[in-house]
Amino acid sequence: MIQKKIAHNPLGAHVAVVGATGAVGREMLHCLEALKFPVREIDLLASKRSAGRVVDTPWGRKTIQTAQEFDFCGVDIALFSAGKDVSLELASRVVDAGALMIDNTSAFRRDSRWPLIVPEVNGHLIELKSGIIANPNCSTIQMVLALKALDDAVGIDDVRVVTYQSCSGAGQKGIDALLDETRMALEGKRSATSKVHARGIAFDVVPQIGALLDNGNTEEEEKMMFETRKILQREDLRVCATCVRVPVVRSHSEVVSLVTRKALSIEEAQAILDDMPGLRVTDIRQPGAYPTATQAENLFETLVGRVRRDPVDPNGLIFWIVSDNLLKGAALNAVQIACAAWNQE
Numbered sequence: 001m002i003q004k005k006i007a008h009n010p011l012g013a014h015v016a017v018v019g020a021t022g023a024v025g026r027e028m029l030h031c032l033e034a035l036k037f038p039v040r041e042i043d044l045l046a047s048k049r050s051a052g053r054v055v056d057t058p059w060g061r062k063t064i065q066t067a068q069e070f071d072f073c074g075v076d077i078a079l080f081s082a083g084k085d086v087s088l089e090l091a092s093r094v095v096d097a098g099a100l101m102i103d104n105t106s107a108f109r110r111d112s113r114w115p116l117i118v119p120e121v122n123g124h125l126i127e128l129k130s131g132i133i134a135n136p137n138c139s140t141i142q143m144v145l146a147l148k149a150l151d152d153a154v155g156i157d158d159v160r161v162v163t164y165q166s167c168s169g170a171g172q173k174g175i176d177a178l179l180d181e182t183r184m185a186l187e188g189k190r191s192a193t194s195k196v197h198a199r200g201i202a203f204d205v206v207p208q209i210g211a212l213l214d215n216g217n218t219e220e221e222e223k224m225m226f227e228t229r230k231i232l233q234r235e236d237l238r239v240c241a242t243c244v245r246v247p248v249v250r251s252h253s254e255v256v257s258l259v260t261r262k263a264l265s266i267e268e269a270q271a272i273l274d275d276m277p278g279l280r281v282t283d284i285r286q287p288g289a290y291p292t293a294t295q296a297e298n299l300f301e302t303l304v305g306r307v308r309r310d311p312v313d314p315n316g317l318i319f320w321i322v323s324d325n326l327l328k329g330a331a332l333n334a335v336q337i338a339c340a341a342w343n344q345e
């Protein structure tokens with residue numbers, strides 16, 4: 001794949017949204033509008049199943065086209081959220097056509113040729129060139145915002161995270177499964193299995209997201225550990241993740257424990273986290289005003305609370321962090337990358 005500089009059209013960009021009918025794709029359209037991304041032309045793409053459907057958008061009525069039959073020539077920025085296989089299938093066509101592919105799937109996150117970006121953390125790596133920029137996993141993005149702030153301020157080591165991830169992390173079908181299974185359970189027909197989640201999710205918590213690997217970790221846990229080191233450029237950072245699916249529709253919550261190289265008071269740690277762009281500590285001088293998953297729904301900010309010292313380590317710090325997985329965890333981060341790339345000229 002040869003990378004070419006994209007010609008910056010002052011009238012705006014030609015954007016293609018691949019996976020436009022999905023949980024993330026729909027939020028991408030919302031974020032493009034909310035961030036006032038200069039859209040000159042937009043194409044909405046999905047599978048054959050949705051082709052021909054007409055959708056009202058802020059840029060007029062658009063007909064969904066089949067991604068595999070679409071010609072990417074003339075597209076400046078292609079936002080992908082149609083699953084790993086679709087990204088792998090279409091990437092060379094997008095890049096060879098001279099477009100920048102911003103990919104929400106796991107297809108290219110481990111590929112050392114392409115950057116893995118959270119704009120507030122490593123946005124300096126963004127370039128307006130054809131090629132690929134990978135968007136990290138939803139649970140990683142919200143955590144690295146906080147890790148970056150603390151690492152820059154005092155240095156961090158030994159990160160342990162436990163996640164409480166919502167069902168929309170598995171897309172629209174993940175939400176539908178939660179609602180269907182809950183309805184069935186209320187009718188006395190609770191199922192131990194699920195068509196989407198690793199186990200029946202109604203009134204339960206499930207410590208498995210993605211396949212279970214031979215080393216005992218799950219795919220989701222491996223993603224969090226690898227991606228955190230790549231984004232922070234801290235190959236030495238020890239990260240241990242446990243990822244859990246919970247019966248929540250939207251927003252992922254996490255408990256993060258880490259060791260700082262200099263001991264911080266709670267007030268100092270709160271101030272460092274609150275100063276980080278994209279983060280807000282909700283309970284400064286207001287104990288009990290910690291955030292929850294439903295409070296974070298539809299917010300662009302990631303919320304932090306319950307910052308406390310770890311009683312078993314003088315340099316240990318623990319906090320709770322919550323973010324809308326469909327926004328900062330996916331669509332918003334991708335559109336922020338698009339904005340930063342386009343504004344570079």
Ligand SMILES: NC(=O)c1ccc[n+]([C@@H]2O[C@H](COP(=O)([O-])OP(=O)(O)OC[C@H]3O[C@@H](n4cnc5c(N)ncnc54)[C@H](OP(=O)(O)O)[C@@H]3O)[C@@H](O)[C@H]2O)c1
Pocket residue numbers: 018019020021022023024025045046047048049050051067068080081082083084086104105106136137138168169170171172173325326329330
């Ligand atoms: N949900 C999250 O929190 C989250 C966060 C970060 C990253 N991601 C990643 O983003 C991707 C999409 O997630 P989602 O939650 O939006 O899933 P989703 O709600 O299931 O939507 C999937 C989208 O992909 C399209 N699609 C599926 N198969 C296709 C094919 N063969 N060719 C073309 N288009 C196809 C679907 O189109 P049809 O309507 O035609 O089926 C739909 O638009 C996944 O790779 C996921 O891992 C999700």
